[in-house]
Amino acid sequence: MLIGELAHAAGATTPTIRFYERQQLLPTPLRSGNGYRDYNTADLDRVRFIRAAQSSGLSLAEIRGILDIRDDGQPPCRHVSDLIDNKLAEVRRRMAELVALEQELQRLGERARLLNPAECGDSDICRIIDTARDPIPAP
Amino acid sequence: MLIGELAHAAGATTPTIRFYERQQLLPTPLRSGNGYRDYNTADLDRVRFIRAAQSSGLSLAEIRGILDIRDDGQPPCRHVSDLIDNKLAEVRRRMAELVALEQELQRLGERARLLNPAECGDSDICRIIDTARDPIPAP
DNA sequence: CTAAACCATGAACCTGGGTTCAAGGTCAAG
DNA sequence: CTTGACCTTGAACCCAGGTTCATGGTTTAG
Numbered sequence: 001m002l003i004g005e006l007a008h009a010a011g012a013t014t015p016t017i018r019f020y021e022r023q024q025l026l027p028t029p030l031r032s033g034n035g036y037r038d039y040n041t042a043d044l045d046r047v048r049f050i051r052a053a054q055s056s057g058l059s060l061a062e063i064r065g066i067l068d069i070r071d072d073g074q075p076p077c078r079h080v081s082d083l084i085d086n087k088l089a090e091v092r093r094r095m096a097e098l099v100a101l102e103q104e105l106q107r108l109g110e111r112a113r114l115l116n117p118a119e120c121g122d123s124d125i126c127r128i129i130d131t132a133r134d135p136i137p138a139p
Numbered sequence: 140m141l142i143g144e145l146a147h148a149a150g151a152t153t154p155t156i157r158f159y160e161r162q163q164l165l166p167t168p169l170r171s172g173n174g175y176r177d178y179n180t181a182d183l184d185r186v187r188f189i190r191a192a193q194s195s196g197l198s199l200a201e202i203r204g205i206l207d208i209r210d211d212g213q214p215p216c217r218h219v220s221d222l223i224d225n226k227l228a229e230v231r232r233r234m235a236e237l238v239a240l241e242q243e244l245q246r247l248g249e250r251a252r253l254l255n256p257a258e259c260g261d262s263d264i265c266r267i268i269d270t271a272r273d274p275i276p277a278p
Numbered sequence: 279c280t281a282a283a284c285c286a287t288g289a290a291c292c293t294g295g296g297t298t299c300a301a302g303g304t305c306a307a308g
Numbered sequence: 309c310t311t312g313a314c315c316t317t318g319a320a321c322c323c324a325g326g327t328t329c330a331t332g333g334t335t336t337a338g
Binding site for chain 1: 184185187188191192194195196205206209214215216217219220223224226227230231233234237238240241243244245247248251252254256259263264265267268269
């Protein structure tokens with residue numbers, strides 16, 4: 001299989017495959033007589049695995065950790081399971097941050113609606129965002 | 140005010156203040172006789188504004204947009220209001236992505252619990268993540 | 279025979295928001 | 309008069325996950 005075929009079949013691009021090789025995510029491939037990389041279905045499975053793991057939020061470094069265990073001849077189940085638990089906790093932390101950010105933005109949006117542009121003096125940069133002189137004129 | 144005092148008062152570091160200056164977020168400051176940057180309270184307000192806007196999820200480029208309008212003598216209310224609305228939509232998109240990711244990770248976590256490591260052959264990389272040969276042995 | 283469509287390599291570049299480094303000037307206290 | 313804590317500059321570096329570029333070889337269709 002040529003590199004372009006591999007890339008296409010796995011939903012990646014040719015430079016990305018070479019990049020994965022440099023990052024030790026893919027083994028040094030065989031070469032055809034003309035010097036072209038020659039891939040097999042195991043390589044395709046591997047790239048597909050990388051993309052699947054990536055779409056589950058794993059970083060390339062974490063994926064390499066899994067592949068290294070596999071290449072060592074061991075089942076990576078335990079490691080993967082821990083990785084998933086940690087990632088889930090991380091996703092939940094990030095979601096909590098986004099909820100807080102959403103609330104903050106909603107607060108700012110309401111301020112923007114209550115605030116009369118004509119009342120914005122030159123002394124502040126933006127009374128919507130600036131919380132220093134906080135109070136808003138009573139309606 | 141010295142740069143270190145400004146940084147400290149605004150909750151930033153000295154290199155960050157210089158960085159903001161390079162990024163045109165802060166005007167070229169006055170210099171004291173010894174060549175030191177000399178800041179006033181308007182500068183402090185400005186840095187505080189930048190930090191407040193950043194903590195509401197605005198990028199430095201967006202913040203510069205607001206400051207440019209201000210420096211132009213106009214009230215940036217309308218622009219800021221739009222920015223906030225867009226940012227809110229973006230945060231909600233990102234949250235939806237994270238919810239999907241959370242579900243995916245939960246699914247993988249359950250798979251990990253159902254899957255018997257002893258059954259993981261050498262033929263796959265990791266049956267928890269790999270969805271190719273999906274079915275899991277009935278309990 | 280030539281043009282298109284592949285492939286090869288190494289190196290540089292991108293985003294964002296800074297941090298770190300190297301080499302040197304300034305100023306107050308002890 | 310020296311030590312330490314400031315300040316100055318430009319340039320390089322960090323993270324991740326690639327993309328882009330320059331230059332050149334190979335193969336296939338017309």
